[in-house]
Amino acid sequence: MTWFKKPVSVKGTLLALLLPAGILLMALAWLVHGLLLDRMSRQFVETRLKDEVAFLEHQIRDSGGRLDTLQTGDYFQEVFHHAFAIHSDSRTIISPEHWAPLLMPLVKSGEEGTLRVSGAQIAEAPSDILAYRKSFRVDDQPIVVIVSEDLGALSRSQAELHAWTAVVSLLLILLLVGVLWLGINLSMRPVVSLKAALKRLQDGEISRIDVKAPEELQPLVLQLNQLLDSLDQRLERSRDALANLSHSVKTPIAAVRQILEDIDRPLPNNLRQQMAGRLDDIDRQLEAEMRRSRFAGPQVGKSAYPLKQARDLLWMLGRLYPAKSFEMSTVLTEERRWPIEEHDLNEVLGNLLDNAGKWSARFVELGLEEDGQGFTVTVEDDGPGIPPDALDTLGTRGLRLDEQTPGHGLGLAIVREITERYGGTLNFSSGSNGGLKATIYFPGKTRGISQ
Amino acid sequence: MRLLLVEDDRLLADGLTSQLEKAGFSVDTTSSAREASALADHEEYRAVVLDLGLPDGNGLDVLRKWRTRGISFPVLILTARGDWQDKVNGLKAGADDYLAKPFQTEELIARLNAIIRRSEGRVHSLVKAGNFELDENRQSLKLTDGTEHSLTGTEFRLLRCLMSRPGHVFSKEQLMEQLYSLNDNPSENVIEAYIRRLRKLVGTNTISTRRGQGYLFNDVV
Numbered sequence: 001m002t003w004f005k006k007p008v009s010v011k012g013t014l015l016a017l018l019l020p021a022g023i024l025l026m027a028l029a030w031l032v033h034g035l036l037l038d039r040m041s042r043q044f045v046e047t048r049l050k051d052e053v054a055f056l057e058h059q060i061r062d063s064g065g066r067l068d069t070l071q072t073g074d075y076f077q078e079v080f081h082h083a084f085a086i087h088s089d090s091r092t093i094i095s096p097e098h099w100a101p102l103l104m105p106l107v108k109s110g111e112e113g114t115l116r117v118s119g120a121q122i123a124e125a126p127s128d129i130l131a132y133r134k135s136f137r138v139d140d141q142p143i144v145v146i147v148s149e150d151l152g153a154l155s156r157s158q159a160e161l162h163a164w165t166a167v168v169s170l171l172l173i174l175l176l177v178g179v180l181w182l183g184i185n186l187s188m189r190p191v192v193s194l195k196a197a198l199k200r201l202q203d204g205e206i207s208r209i210d211v212k213a214p215e216e217l218q219p220l221v222l223q224l225n226q227l228l229d230s231l232d233q234r235l236e237r238s239r240d241a242l243a244n245l246s247h248s249v250k251t252p253i254a255a256v257r258q259i260l261e262d263i264d265r266p267l268p269n270n271l272r273q274q275m276a277g278r279l280d281d282i283d284r285q286l287e288a289e290m291r292r293s294r295f296a297g298p299q300v301g302k303s304a305y306p307l308k309q310a311r312d313l314l315w316m317l318g319r320l321y322p323a324k325s326f327e328m329s330t331v332l333t334e335e336r337r338w339p340i341e342e343h344d345l346n347e348v349l350g351n352l353l354d355n356a357g358k359w360s361a362r363f364v365e366l367g368l369e370e371d372g373q374g375f376t377v378t379v380e381d382d383g384p385g386i387p388p389d390a391l392d393t394l395g396t397r398g399l400r401l402d403e404q405t406p407g408h409g410l411g412l413a414i415v416r417e418i419t420e421r422y423g424g425t426l427n428f429s430s431g432s433n434g435g436l437k438a439t440i441y442f443p444g445k446t447r448g449i450s451q
Numbered sequence: 452m453r454l455l456l457v458e459d460d461r462l463l464a465d466g467l468t469s470q471l472e473k474a475g476f477s478v479d480t481t482s483s484a485r486e487a488s489a490l491a492d493h494e495e496y497r498a499v500v501l502d503l504g505l506p507d508g509n510g511l512d513v514l515r516k517w518r519t520r521g522i523s524f525p526v527l528i529l530t531a532r533g534d535w536q537d538k539v540n541g542l543k544a545g546a547d548d549y550l551a552k553p554f555q556t557e558e559l560i561a562r563l564n565a566i567i568r569r570s571e572g573r574v575h576s577l578v579k580a581g582n583f584e585l586d587e588n589r590q591s592l593k594l595t596d597g598t599e600h601s602l603t604g605t606e607f608r609l610l611r612c613l614m615s616r617p618g619h620v621f622s623k624e625q626l627m628e629q630l631y632s633l634n635d636n637p638s639e640n641v642i643e644a645y646i647r648r649l650r651k652l653v654g655t656n657t658i659s660t661r662r663g664q665g666y667l668f669n670d671v672v
Contacts, residue, residue: 294534314603315602319547327604327605
């Protein structure tokens with residue numbers, strides 16, 4: 001629809017819709033009122049004309065058909081307010097008399113009932129009349145009675161009434177506009193305050209939106225505040241990470257440079273090894289911080305297809321460890337989605353499976369399950385397992401280099417950190433074959449998103 | 452053993468070349484994707500070490516081209532990106548192994564020897580049935596439109612069993628033998644779950660159920 005321009009504001013739309021609609025409806029009411037008024041007054045006049053004809057007939061019958069005995073003149077004028085004509089063979093009475101040229105043709109015409117004459121050009125007589133004609137006999141004498149009303153006068157008063165209605169309608173429209181304006185402004189007030197709050201947020205005057213929003217806008221405000229929270233957290237984390245990184249990377253770089261710059265110094269083997277060791281430190285630290293910085297954590301609108309990702313990872317590990325079998329047991333369907341960010345889920349599954357693949361003798365099994373409360377990932381291998389007293393500390397070492405034993409646990413520490421981001425739990429236990437069994441549980445705030 | 456090293460960092464390439472030659476390889480080095488493509492067409496290499504970030508293209512594209520042309524030498528990918536998804540993509544493109552930079556030369560040489568050994572006994576074997584092709588080496592299912600699905604071990608073995616004799620009814624017990632599980636007594640529901648998953652890949656009608664008897668692969672659908 002090209003004639004309907006997309007409105008830019010709610011207020012504009014409401015006004016653009018309600019105002020013309022109100023005016024149109026009012027105009028329609030006015031028109032209908034005019035038509036009804038016309039019809040009603042016509043019917044009213046007709047009834048009265050009929051009544052008066054009946055009254056005249058009664059009078060004439062009482063007088064036995066002798067028209068001269070009728071009290072004509074002022075009496076009838078006063079009682080009737082209407083022009084009339086009484087005609088018998090002997091006599092014709094017409095009042096007022098200058099209506100005669102108008103009424104005589106009606107008397108002579110044979111038509112009965114309601115008659116209408118319009119557009120008559122007779123001096124001093126109205127051009128537009130409604131008449132009621134009745135003929136009857138009194139003592140075998142035919143008598144015709146006509147009573148007529150000046151329609152011009154009627155429509156003049158009707159027009160006046162109609163005009164007054166128009167004026168009242170206009171006033172009502174103005175009132176309607178006022179009420180609309182007030183209603184729209186009142187109901188838009190929370191939006192306006194929200195808008196002002198957003199402006200203040202942009203200007204940095206406030207850090208969170210604290211507006212008593214109406215029910216409809218409450219989720220929006222809540223979501224926005226959550227988004228701001230997660231942005232803040234992310235900023236803080238990335239600052240921490242960079243600070244850590246720069247702290248632990250710059251020193252080894254300085255040390256290595258120092259040795260390389262000294263051209264007189266020979267490069268014996270133990271020095272080479274030390275330099276390589278420093279570079280390894282830098283690499284490990286870089287790797288840990290980079291993997292950490294890639295975690296998304298729970299995010300609105302992010303989800304993953306666990307079955308597809310698990311299948312790809314299992315397939316890949318099957319290629320990388322050709323002597324071992326990587327299996328999946330699940331009842332999930334291909335289209336099932338979990339509200340976990342794709343990369344995060346990949347890190348969890350990849351690290352657990354890779355770890356299991358390293359230690360297993362020939363078999364690793366991945367289980368994906370869900371119930372009404374959340375999602376469970378289990379990874380079990382048939383390797384040597386670990387002593388029960390070490391189970392609790394597995395993967396609890398931090399990602400910081402100085403908190404780690406080299407070559408151990410970075411993968412599991414990543415899994416633990418991601419799990420905690422999602423408010424989940426990571427548990428290790430002994431598997432049925434003596435191997436290690438890792439169980440992760442993600443609470444599902446929203447139940448899985450099915451397509 | 453001839454080996455192609457595709458690496459655009461001169462320092463790394465030189466260092467690696469001398470180390471690999473010490474380990475008994477005879478090494479050709481190139482730093483561009485175009486040259487790598489051309490070399491692989493004309494020379495017989497036992498293995499390739501491929502860097503992914505090349506100045507004139509992506510190593511994965513080069514690898515895909517080799518594989519579609521049927522060049523089957525084992526390829527080890529070197530990259531600075533150690534993401535799980537990157538690894539999956541690398542292997543799906545046809546790589547045999549994956550090593551993230553930085554690495555130790557001993558590990559590279561050990562992995563190279565492993566993939567060369569693995570490739571030696573390899574015969575290109577395909578199981579075909581209907582519109583489907585099962586690639587034993589890659590453990591994957593190819594459809595006629597060229598799409599490839601990776602399969603887990605059990606999925607692959609079940610499908611291979613069914614596709615080996617299209618139209619033949621396999622009982623649940625027979626199919627159970629293809630199943631490895633940590634659980635000693637896997638239930639028949641497990642088979643049903645696998646069949647459901649396989650049907651998602653090949654289409655519902657391709658694997659039919661014979662009530663009370665078992666399943667069969669329909670190659671005429």
